Amino acid sequence: MKGRVAAVLMSALLVLYLVLVLQLAIRLITVDTGISKALGIALLVLPLLGAWALVAEILFGLRTQRLVRRLDVAGELPVDSLPKRTSGRPERAAADAEFPRYKAEVEADPGSWKAWFRLGLSYDASGDRPRARRSLRRAIALERATR
Structure with a gap:
């Protein structure tokens, strides 16, 4: 559950960042110098890439969770009996x-x-x-x- 909350929080922060970068890109494009227009256009690409990466990761997580549920319902999910380190990761x-x-x-x-x-x-x-x-x-x- 902590992982899900952290993912939602990080996603919200990324969306906020992407919105701010998009606003900056629009401001730079409206300036009448070639360099600021070029920087503005370049900054338009970053939010698009960030949004694509965010959506891809969320879909990966949702699809993975769906498969976990299917295996669990079928009783075919491996039992997590490995000894753990203090971090909670398996040895x-x-x-x-x-x-x-x-x-x-x-x-x-x-x-x-x-x-x-x-x-x-x-x-x-x-x-x-x-x-x-x-x-x-x-x-x-x-x-x-x-x-």
Whole structure:
């Protein structure tokens, strides 16, 4: 729950920032010098990129949560029994020891969104966030294709 509140707060701050940058861009474009017009146009691109990134991250989070609920309802969500550090993150050695099981599951059935999702959770527990996100995106794509 704390993570959700933090995400909403950070999203609100980003939207505020994007609005302020957009206002500055419009002011710069209205000035009659070439440099300020160029800076204003450049600043128009930043809010668009920021808004796109924000929407992409929110959609990723919502889609991931939906898959968690589906796995949980089916009783196929892995049990989080790994020992934890004081930060609450799993101990890496224990997570690494469980990783081959999830990797073998994906190798046995590469078309299974459930296997890819569990592999993503395993990557995350091992501290490999980029691979975790790629695996979760793959799971989302596979699940969408099966609908």
